[in-house]
Amino acid sequence: MKAELEKRLVTGPDGVEFEVDPLRDYYCDALPEVQRPAYLRIVEDLFNWARAESIWILGFGTGCGAIEMRPLMTPRFDAYRYGIQWRPTPRQANLFVISGYLSVKTLKRVIRSYEQMQNPKYVVGLGSCTLNGGMYFDSYNTIKRLDQYLPVDLYITGCMPRPEALLAGFLELKKLIRAGKAEGANQYAANFAWYKANQKQVIHDWDMPDYNW
Amino acid sequence: MPSNADPMSLAGVHARLQALFPLGDLAPRRAGLAFVDLPATCAPPALSHLRDREGFGHLVLLTAVDWLEEELFQLTYLVCNREARLDLGLRVRIPREPARMESIHDIWPTAATYQRELREMFGIDFPGSPRLDEAFILEDWRDIPPYRRDFDTLRFARENFAERPGRETWDPASHMRQRLYPEANPGMDPSVPGDRS
């Protein structure tokens, strides 16, 4: 554990000593709960339609596949036409694109970012690496199956998938969301212990609470 | 090749350096790039001399090679003289156990980063180098350093990372040969596993 995360006594500017325990003070450690959809079917359908038509991607390129997301913003592909936009903060994003290989070090940051996103949230695995390891099947440092660690709604295969494939994948994701089948956040909450055990199996220096909002 | 008499060539640098340090022969790769072997203890003073007297102001890289069979690590210090457009690689060999080398962070501060990486990936110690034991890429690594050749990456990946069943591995060369020229290789099995197990 890093020194700045350890429990310690701090003297404030007014001379009062107080105890700081960063893991308890800086994070909310309430566990996620399964969130039920809206009570009225028609309201939930409206929300699902809005979620499908307004996909905000977290701008976090986790691997080499992030290079394939950039062309989507350019005039040639222009994903904004489909209501797909990029947000720089996990709080406002609702789609996490795991772009290609995911090293253990990045996985830790990915989990933190994913848990800061708000329900409902979706995960798309991009490229063979997220599916079965791809060309990194024998790497000492990359995970081979993304769905062991995060609930994945959709995989886009290829090494690398072209931007067209990404667009097709996003349109497919829209159909899933509209049908109400993309409930990854609830799946994560329901199987929380299993996901956490898998995550902790590969991330050795777990210096954060189990769930960091 | 420029002649030995040219003072601005690598041969000239080599000749002047040889008067001070017990150097091996110059091994040219192309015009303006050559490698030379020298004992580990001579490397820091030689680098210092190259930087201050010969104009090699830029440390391009510091990397290691694991000679497992010979129980040696080879460290390569590649330095560059920008004005003369010369690159010179100094190769030193150090024992694998205990793997230790004098730090050159006082000659080039950037070397500290390379040394952190070598410490993590090869387990080579550079006493005195700043932030040497902080995690560089791996966080909390618990096995032998992964770039050492006796580290079995495939086995490690199998043991640590969950696999998806049904993955097939094809050897690209034989697979494509079979696909493109099936009549020329009738008996060949295209699904030779590239898997090294």
Next chain:
Amino acid sequence: MSFDWMRIPWSLVTLFIVFNYGLLLNALIAKIAARVGRRHGIPLWQNYVDLIKNYGQRTTISHGVHFYLGPVFRLTGGIGLLLFVPTLYGSAYFANLSFAGDLILALYFVFFGTLGMALGAGESGHPYAALGVSRGLSQVTAAELPFALAVFAVALQYQTLSVTEIVAAQQGGIHHWTLFTNPLAVAAAMLSFLGSMMRPPFDLVLAPQEIPIGPPTEYHSSYLALLQTNRAIFPIAKVVIYMNLFFGGATNWPVFFLKVFLITMVSVVVGVVSPRFRVEQSIRWFLIWAVPIGILAILWV
């Protein structure tokens, strides 16, 4: 003095019209920026969808009381600004809650939202939020100076602090507009306008790609939806003030829409072709170029 209760529903109608117009205008601006980059950009209705989605997110988390109040203050600033100046001049229905000294109140409300946001964003604890807020406050302060000078010049010129009377004095032809009767004040105010619209070169508060969106970094779900609502209302409200003070106001909705669109386009056109100022550059720019013009405007009156 009796209060005409029918003003309240009519104010709500104003709010509704301005809100929808603002959402569409924002999308249009995004489309124009996209067309400059040879893209098609978002559909015109995208802002509505985003808004529904954000209100429909199932979870929210809070960082404390001020975190709640930040977007509320911001929206209050937007709505207050809109409601305390007459939207349409001469209309019994859309004069809203304007009164004799409303110009001073409007000046205050321009600042109000930023201050509220500073509280909320500060409590969110995100370093980029604090950075964005400190940049925002310094820039708004600098941009406010020439605007305040221009407003004082106009108030001196017409000898009143009532927006309605200022608009009334500008009726009767385009040459009665402050734009022509006091061009210096308008110039100073329009330079300040560039700074207060959060578009390049003065978008260092949000500064996408640099301090990922600044103050609202931690805001999500319905908080963000409130901020988006305000993003639709507040710029229009601000433009309404400019329109009333300098461009003759509007007597009916089509003229209102046209004038608001054209005034907004000033900042958009400057924005799409400009890179971003750093905070010290932008403050210096306001102090060197805009403030002297504002002082001259006052002296000229």
